[in-house]
Amino acid sequence: MPANTDLRRRRAEVTDAWSRWVPTLRAAGRTPDGAAARPEVADSWQRSLVTVDPGRHCAPVTDGGTVHPRWAASPLRGPVTAVAGELRSIAEDAGFIAAVTDETGTILWTCGGRVMRRKAERVNFAPGGRWSEPAMGTNALGLALRTGRPSMVFSAEHLVEALHGWVCYCAPIHGPDGRVLGVVDLSSTWDRSHPLAMSAVRSVVSSIEARLLDLGAGRPPMSTPSATPVRTSSPAPSALRLTCLGDRAEGECDGAALRLPPRQLEIITLLALEPRGFTPAALRLALWGDQPVSDSTLKAEVSHLRRAVGGDIANRVYALSRPVDCDAVHVLRALDTGDVAGALRHYRGPLLPRSDAPGVVAWRLRLEVATRAAVLASGTPEELLRYGEVAPDDAEVHEQALRRLGRHDPRRAGVLGLLSAALAD
Incomplete structure (x- = not known):
């Protein structure tokens, strides 16, 4: 994927900022004049220089013998294993490497293509590598752990110069009690920077958090759209039907047309694609990202949708409580069974193409990448x-x-x- 002019310009700008700021901060401990860095990056540089040499070549490593038992005992292992196929598909198709850490920033699990894994191993971006801010300076994993919010660090925004060829997208995983249990990260070379990567990370984290919530409540894990292969030529009967691919988005409930405004159409689409459901916080993030939106706004949208579908949306975790016949779900199930022709019978174009909700954008990317890859391979x-x-x-x-x-x-x-x-x- 060739780097476009905007990416090259941005890389030059952050490199200039690093060359002006980091040596001055290191030598004099003061903020320099000249090229500006993002405030959160500049603050992280200043904190990190206390413990990290910008000239180091790779991350420090935890005793290799301790990583396997830590992963085996981690509360994240089961939920991450359940979404591993999705993460692997995103990473390999887009040329990224995916990683999951614990709450200390130690990488416990990775996946990705062979080329990216080799590049990552050179800087110890592999199980056992320690990527907290005190251990490896400014990086997306460290910032996400420190702030509890999604983070992206591009090229020379990394404190350590050996990482200036990278871009990293990261989101923290919150347990049912609100504690940060670790992070999910997608990383690649700077020229593959793409805003959809952050949406993909958030979508995966939402799935992991929903599974953690189920485990905390003692509920058996719910199925995912691709978990149970079905014959797409004769979908299971359902009184709730949803078409969300291509320019024509519409629904039907008990034989009557569903006339939904765009936001509620986004919600029902996400619920169809994530049958495990969403916590209120995860659904708000999937719909509005980092925009400041109140709980009452989300509750009102879900309440209107609940009435439209006859009350069939659960409360504590927002989830559809009856089957839905959804074209996007049929595409995923067909692809899971290798039925490319069946997938194409349902694939009429991008998922809700006019939506910019982060969760919808992430699913749109997944569907497009998976369908296109299957067609080119067949x-x-x-x-x-x-x-x-x-x-x-x-x-x-x-x-x-x-x-x-x-x-x-x-x-x-x-x-x-x-x-x-x-x-x-």
């Missing part, structure tokens, strides 16, 4: 043509379709037209 002309209809700007898909079609296939003309338009953009 390579059948019919599947490439079908996906090309809903992704007309995807030149790679059109090019592969042309390679698979016979020289005299009459469909080549249409594909050439789509390819020409995609390349012109």
Whole structure:
């Protein structure tokens, strides 16, 4: 993925800020004039320089013999294992490495492609590596642990110069009692920086926190959309139906049309995709991100939606209490069973394309990446043509379709037209 001009400019700016600030802070302990850094980054630099040398090459490592038993005993192990497939898919498809730490910032678990794992191991971004702020200076894992909020650190915003080629997106995992139990992190090279990575991290953390809540309440784990394969050609009967892929979003409840405003449509879509449900805090984060939104606003939206669907939304953890026939869920289930054709029967385009809710954006990315990867891997002309209809700007898909079609296939003309338009953009 080539770095665009904006990313290169941003990298130059933060590198300039680091070169002006860090040596001055280290030598004189005062704030310099000149290039500005984000306040939370500058404050972290100042704190970190007490214990961390910016010239160090890698993170300190905990005794390797203690990592396995710590992970085995961790309350995060079960919930993280349940979402490991999702994390692995995000990391490998997007060229990231994913990590989970405990409350001290010690990495307990990682996944990702071989290339990224090798790069990460050079700086001890691997099980046993200690990434708290006092151990490794300014980094997203350390900031998230310190503040209890999601954090992103880009390139030279890292205190340690060996990390200036990285970008990291991180969110803390809160237990049912509100304590921070650890963090989930997605990291990659700086040129792969993308705002959707933070949405993906938040979505995974919401799933982990919902599972922690279930375990704390003594409830058996709930299923996920992809946990039980079904035949997508004959979906299970349901009095609640939802179409949320492509430009046409609509619902039906007990035979009557659901006329929902955009926010409630986002909520019911998230509940369909996360059958385990959301804590109020997790749902608010999935809908509004870091925007200051009151509990009463969230409760009002859920209350209106609950009335629209006949009361079938649980209270303590917001979750649908009856089955939902949802096109996005059918896509995920079909992909889980390797049924690419079945997935494409339901995939009509991006998930709620006009929504900018972080949780919806994260699911939109997951669906797009998974569907596209499956189509490109299968390579059948019919599947490439079908996906090309809903992704007309995807030149790679059109090019592969042309390679698979016979020289005299009459469909080549249409594909050439789509390819020409995609390349012109």
